[in-house]
Amino acid sequence: MALVNSIEMFKKAYEGGYAVGAFNVNNMEIIQGIVSAAQAENAPLILQVSAGARKYANPIYLKKLVEAAIEETGLDIVLHLDHGEDFEICKACIDDGFSSVMIDGSKYPLEENIALTKRVVDYAKQFGVTVEGELGKLAGVEDAVKVSSKDATYTDPDEAVEFVERTGVDSLAIAIGTSHGAYKFKGEPSLDFARLEVITSKLPGFPLVLHGASSVPEEFVALCNKYGGEIPGARGVPEEMLRQAAKSGVCKINIDTDLRLAMTASIRQTFVEHPSEFDPRKYLGPGRDAIQKMVQHKIKNVLGASGKR
Numbered sequence: 001m002a003l004v005n006s007i008e009m010f011k012k013a014y015e016g017g018y019a020v021g022a023f024n025v026n027n028m029e030i031i032q033g034i035v036s037a038a039q040a041e042n043a044p045l046i047l048q049v050s051a052g053a054r055k056y057a058n059p060i061y062l063k064k065l066v067e068a069a070i071e072e073t074g075l076d077i078v079l080h081l082d083h084g085e086d087f088e089i090c091k092a093c094i095d096d097g098f099s100s101v102m103i104d105g106s107k108y109p110l111e112e113n114i115a116l117t118k119r120v121v122d123y124a125k126q127f128g129v130t131v132e133g134e135l136g137k138l139a140g141v142e143d144a145v146k147v148s149s150k151d152a153t154y155t156d157p158d159e160a161v162e163f164v165e166r167t168g169v170d171s172l173a174i175a176i177g178t179s180h181g182a183y184k185f186k187g188e189p190s191l192d193f194a195r196l197e198v199i200t201s202k203l204p205g206f207p208l209v210l211h212g213a214s215s216v217p218e219e220f221v222a223l224c225n226k227y228g229g230e231i232p233g234a235r236g237v238p239e240e241m242l243r244q245a246a247k248s249g250v251c252k253i254n255i256d257t258d259l260r261l262a263m264t265a266s267i268r269q270t271f272v273e274h275p276s277e278f279d280p281r282k283y284l285g286p287g288r289d290a291i292q293k294m295v296q297h298k299i300k301n302v303l304g305a306s307g308k309r
């Protein structure tokens with residue numbers, strides 16, 4: 001039971017053909033909902049903090065909450081920085097005691113991305129902190145990076161090999177057609193699995209990461225819209241595609257949007273059905289339960305990580 005880096009988790013996931021869920025956290029209820037799910041499923045777990053989450057919650061609070069979760073449940077948990085945009089934020093998280101960081105240099109040309117990523121790897125290595133890099137551009141919105149779909153570029157397999165060799169990263173986020181947020185596909189969802197197979201064959205045994213992997217479940221969108229929300233045309237990655245990716249070298253699957261939708265749907269429902277209620281525990285509690293239920297489903301039926309702790 002400890003805060004761990006991702007090395008052993010990814011090794012087991014790769015060999016076992018499943019993926020570890022990496023869930024974005026911003027407050028106590030979100031952390032508790034996710035952790036209860038991982039505990040109930042006896043599953044490995046990555047909790048990740050974006051720059052926006054750091055600004056919102058202060059990383060010290062989030063780290064203490066994660067430590068409390070480890071103490072309470074006995075789980076091994078990776079505490080990871082999501083989309084670090086420069087060396088400084090990665091260093092700050094490493095110095096704060098995070099066990100893993102992402103340096104997202106995907107907006108830079110290859111040589112600059114390699115130089116920046118290598119700098120973070122060299123610093124992180126001294127502390128046993130694992131590093132995720134990114135190559136290729138996802139469409140959609142990130143905290144610091146906005147990429148329109150015409151500027152999205154899929155990961156080049158040969159560049160991926162060069163990137164991994166020259167930077168020494170522990171894992172690599174790739175672009176094969178996913179994007180961040182609730183509006184991932186205008187038409188039929190499709191991912192470039194042929195490209196994924198080539199990348200996997202050129203980097204055998206190396207853990208890949210899929211960002212923008214929320215499924216945007218219809219039930220949550222419908223509930224949000226039924227209880228006063230306006231989320232028209234939302235669409236995510238079908239669950240069977242995620243299962244397929246998990247069997248093809250993808251060891252980490254990032255989920256944030258589905259957490260937001262599950263919690264918001266539940267809170268909206270409480271507000272409409274119990275308009276006289278104003279005790280935050282009466283809506284945050286069910287919101288937390290909704291997160292737990294959704295994450296358990298994910299771990300069990302999508303990631304294949306139940307019992308893999």
Ligand SMILES: O=C(CO)COP(=O)(O)O
Pocket residue numbers: 024082083179180181182210211212213214215254255256257258
């Ligand atoms: O990739 C993510 C965080 O890095 C989250 O992706 P979603 O928006 O699909 O949940």
Ligand SMILES: O=C[C@H](O)COP(=O)(O)O
Pocket residue numbers: 024050051052053082083141142143144180256257
């Ligand atoms: O990649 C994006 C994640 O969903 C984090 O979102 P955020 O930057 O709004 O915290």
Ligand SMILES: [Zn+2]
Pocket residue numbers: 083104106134138142145
């Ligand atoms: Zn990115």
Ligand SMILES: [Zn+2]
Pocket residue numbers: 083180211212254
């Ligand atoms: Zn992401």
